Amino acid sequence: MANQKLAMVIDAPTCLDCKGCLAACKVANNVPDGKWRNWIKGADPERRASSPVVFQPGNCMQCDKPTCVEACPTGATYKNQADGTVVINRTLCIGCGQCLAACPYGARFKNTDLGVADKCDFCAERRKFGLEPACVSTCPTKSRKFGDLNDANSEVAKLLKANRAVRVANEQTRTDPNIYYLGEPGPTNWTVQARMPEAFDFWRRLADPVVKAVVGLSGLGVLAMLGKQLAMPKDAPPADGGAHEEAGHE
Amino acid sequence: MNKRMILRHTKGGIFIHWFNAACWFILLFTGLGLIQNPQLQPLGQWYPNALRAVFGGGGLLIIHLAVAVTWLLVWLVFIIANWSSHVVPFLAQVFTLKPGRDMEWMIKKNLQMTLGYKAMAFFMKPLGLGAKIPDQEYYNAGQKVAAQVMLLGALVLAVTGAIMLRGKYFMTAPLADIAWVQWAITIHYIAAGVTFGILLVHIFMAAIAKEERPAFWSMFSGEVPEEYARHHHKLWYDEVAIKTSDQ
Numbered sequence: 409m410a411n412q413k414l415a416m417v418i419d420a421p422t423c424l425d426c427k428g429c430l431a432a433c434k435v436a437n438n439v440p441d442g443k444w445r446n447w448i449k450g451a452d453p454e455r456r457a458s459s460p461v462v463f464q465p466g467n468c469m470q471c472d473k474p475t476c477v478e479a480c481p482t483g484a485t486y487k488n489q490a491d492g493t494v495v496i497n498r499t500l501c502i503g504c505g506q507c508l509a510a511c512p513y514g515a516r517f518k519n520t521d522l523g524v525a526d527k528c529d530f531c532a533e534r535r536k537f538g539l540e541p542a543c544v545s546t547c548p549t550k551s552r553k554f555g556d557l558n559d560a561n562s563e564v565a566k567l568l569k570a571n572r573a574v575r576v577a578n579e580q581t582r583t584d585p586n587i588y589y590l591g592e593p594g595p596t597n598w599t600v601q602a603r604m605p606e607a608f609d610f611w612r613r614l615a616d617p618v619v620k621a622v623v624g625l626s627g628l629g630v631l632a633m634l635g636k637q638l639a640m641p642k643d644a645p646p647a648d649g650g651a652h653e654e655a656g657h658e
Numbered sequence: 659m660n661k662r663m664i665l666r667h668t669k670g671g672i673f674i675h676w677f678n679a680a681c682w683f684i685l686l687f688t689g690l691g692l693i694q695n696p697q698l699q700p701l702g703q704w705y706p707n708a709l710r711a712v713f714g715g716g717g718l719l720i721i722h723l724a725v726a727v728t729w730l731l732v733w734l735v736f737i738i739a740n741w742s743s744h745v746v747p748f749l750a751q752v753f754t755l756k757p758g759r760d761m762e763w764m765i766k767k768n769l770q771m772t773l774g775y776k777a778m779a780f781f782m783k784p785l786g787l788g789a790k791i792p793d794q795e796y797y798n799a800g801q802k803v804a805a806q807v808m809l810l811g812a813l814v815l816a817v818t819g820a821i822m823l824r825g826k827y828f829m830t831a832p833l834a835d836i837a838w839v840q841w842a843i844t845i846h847y848i849a850a851g852v853t854f855g856i857l858l859v860h861i862f863m864a865a866i867a868k869e870e871r872p873a874f875w876s877m878f879s880g881e882v883p884e885e886y887a888r889h890h891h892k893l894w895y896d897e898v899a900i901k902t903s904d905q
């Protein structure tokens with residue numbers, strides 16, 4: 409099977425802000441109380457005055473250059489090459505939360521029931537059974553559309569071909585998201601920037617070279633001692649006032 | 659008289675040393691394999707990839723955590739059970755350095771181990787120092803410093819490890835403490851790296867250096883030849899000799 413590039417195309421003007429997608433997602437994915445894998449951003453106040461009011465539904469953008477993956481120390485979070493989604497291997501996640509800050513969209517949260525990071529995976533469980541993501545299935549106005557951009561016959565591919573679509577992204581953090589919006593989805597400049605945790609930055613900038621230097625120097629010392637042992641197998645204290653010989657010790 | 663043996667390590671001490679060493683090896687190999695981020699992995703991605711092919715990613719984490727918890731529990735029991743017989747004397751020994759004598763020992767021993775006695779004597783002459791390496795106690799200055807680093811490293815690793823474990827399995831407050839967990843990871847790595855640097859020297863001295871061979875065997879049998887004790891740990895030897903001649 410050829411690699412997929414799963415994506416969403418969201419027809420923003422048809423979103424009613426009914427929050428059906430939020431509820432369906434929560435049920436389908438067992439999302440803990442107070443946490444959400446998806447959202448609907450309200451229109452900005454300026455535009456609210458003028459009609460029509462437009463909403464901006466969203467969820468993890470399954471970015472092609474995911475900053476969350478960059479921040480994960482264990483490789484628990486990775487870009488699934490088979491379908492293009494950004495996924496979490498829960499058995500490897502140590503719950504450090506570095507990916508949370510690294511996602512400009514705030515698409516991740518800590519699942520405190522499981523002790524691991526959690527996020528939208530385009531409903532991987534449902535897709536196994538040939539179903540669409542819960543938010544897509546449930547959307548009463550079919551504002552959310554889902555499919556494979558690598559398949560030219562898919563609905564999403566056709567929509568993108570026929571329409572002008574925009575993506576919502578932060579200027580500084582170009583993550584190459586995979587959610588496209590049709591219509592005027594409101595502000596497309598996402599204001600939050602991806603942030604690498606201080607401890608992570610300290611590790612890659614300082615701790616990494618320092619540890620390498622310590623181990624390297626120590627290794628060199630050991631090699632020097634080994635070389636000397638091989639080169640001078642008979643090395644012994646000089647007879648006069650020898651290093652270990654004590655006078656009067658017979 | 660040369661073939662007489664002196665007790666150096668008790669059975670308990672030998673057990674905890676090898677138990678500890680085995681745990682450290684497993685923890686080091688699995689722990690390094692848990693780092694799979696090209697910006698952080700010091701050996702390159704082949705290492706975590708290879709380990710994951712064998713144990714599975716989750717398996718690696720489970721082994722690491724299981725061995726770490728076992729290590730900590732066995733140590734706690736050992737420390738409590740042997741507090742006054744082993745632990746206090748060991749700490750007292752390991753943390754008493756005599757600056758003048760031990761500095762001189764460090765410089766001379768390092769030169770002698772890398773360049774030989776002659777070169778060491780040559781470099782010491784202008785300093786007005788003889789070629790004699792200062793007599794040492796039960797542990798020599800190098801062993802003491804190594805033990806200090808290993809103890810401190812173990813303590814830091816245990817504490818940061820516990821913080822991470824708590825972050826994953828016990829943290830219910832959403833994110834308030836997450837920076838602690840993140841710093842714990844970074845510090846865990848530094849402690850493991852620095853201790854590993856010292857361990858390279860420790861293992862060379864113990865297992866490969868010819869002159870310390872009797873000490874290596876003593877980590878199995880518990881005993882060293884009197885001759886070795888007299889040459890390498892003179893101050894300890896004198897103490898033991900006085901004690902035995904008193905009896």
Ligand code: HEM
Nearest residue numbers: 678679682801802804805808857861864865873874876877
């Ligand atoms: C192949 C691995 C190792 C070998 C062959 C080895 C060997 C030895 C030997 C022979 C001694 C006794 C020295 C003496 O009696 O004077 C010793 C002491 C000691 N070992 Fe190890 N060891 C190994 C690994 C480790 C590890 C992994 C640790 C800790 C993380 C460790 C910590 C210590 C400590 C703290 C001492 C006390 C004295 C000192 O600091 O040298 N050893 N080791």
